[in-house]
Amino acid sequence: MTRRVVAQGTFDLIHPGHVHYLSEAAAMGDELHVIVARRENVTHKEPPILPDRQRRDVVDALDVVSEAHLGHREDIFVPIERIDPDVIVLGHDQHHDADAIRDALAARGIDCAVDRASAREPRYEEELLSTGRIIDRIVASRADEGDA
Numbered sequence: 001m002t003r004r005v006v007a008q009g010t011f012d013l014i015h016p017g018h019v020h021y022l023s024e025a026a027a028m029g030d031e032l033h034v035i036v037a038r039r040e041n042v043t044h045k046e047p048p049i050l051p052d053r054q055r056r057d058v059v060d061a062l063d064v065v066s067e068a069h070l071g072h073r074e075d076i077f078v079p080i081e082r083i084d085p086d087v088i089v090l091g092h093d094q095h096h097d098a099d100a101i102r103d104a105l106a107a108r109g110i111d112c113a114v115d116r117a118s119a120r121e122p123r124y125e126e127e128l129l130s131t132g133r134i135i136d137r138i139v140a141s142r143a144d145e146g147d148a
């Protein structure tokens, strides 16, 4: 039987933290499906710079990813019902509560485990493992150039 795994996130500017998360999730099964958040649903932080389709296409092109799907606009469990995964792997810092997701899955009669991935720490001083921090670095560096 094919074991399907689901991972999810915004994936605005891809970095090694994303690669770590997706590789770890892929190793938990045979097929990795990634749900890429719609811009309108990224409300807990700055919205992504890149368009929905571009973020989906880049994630889809990664070797460890079987298929990347743009998320549903209103109901995050619609893609889950369609993909029918064996396990949903939350990112190490994703704000979603694992028990709340387990309860919602049970209420819909979806038999699926919920697990959490590990964090990847920087391996050298300058390594940036956060989209928000990469954008901050770009903005600061361009501002410095403007001052010069």
Ligand SMILES: Cc1cc2nc3c(=O)[nH]c(=O)nc-3n(C[C@H](O)[C@H](O)[C@H](O)COP(=O)(O)O)c2cc1C
Residues within 6 Å of the ligand: 008, 009, 010, 011, 035, 036, 037, 038, 039, 041, 042, 043, 070, 071, 072, 073, 075, 076, 077, 078, 079, 080, 088, 090, 091, 094, 095, 096, 101
């Ligand atoms: C199980 C699960 C399913 C999700 N499905 C969707 C979805 O269908 N559409 C969507 O826009 N976001 C969906 N999300 C939410 C985003 O993937 C994401 O968690 C959030 O909006 C982006 O923030 P993050 O990159 O900090 O995780 C889902 C999240 C989880 C945990």
Ligand SMILES: Nc1ncnc2c1ncn2[C@@H]1O[C@H](COP(=O)(O)OP(=O)(O)OP(=O)(O)O)[C@@H](O)[C@H]1O
Residues within 6 Å of the ligand: 008, 009, 010, 011, 012, 016, 017, 018, 020, 021, 045, 090, 091, 092, 093, 094, 118, 119, 120, 121, 129, 130, 131, 132, 133
């Ligand atoms: N350093 C990291 N180690 C492990 N997983 C990571 C790392 N960075 C991001 N991820 C995971 O990748 C997924 C998508 O991350 P997301 O698109 O929110 O990017 P991000 O770099 O965490 O964003 P930001 O830092 O701007 O909030 C999330 O589940 C997140 O936990």
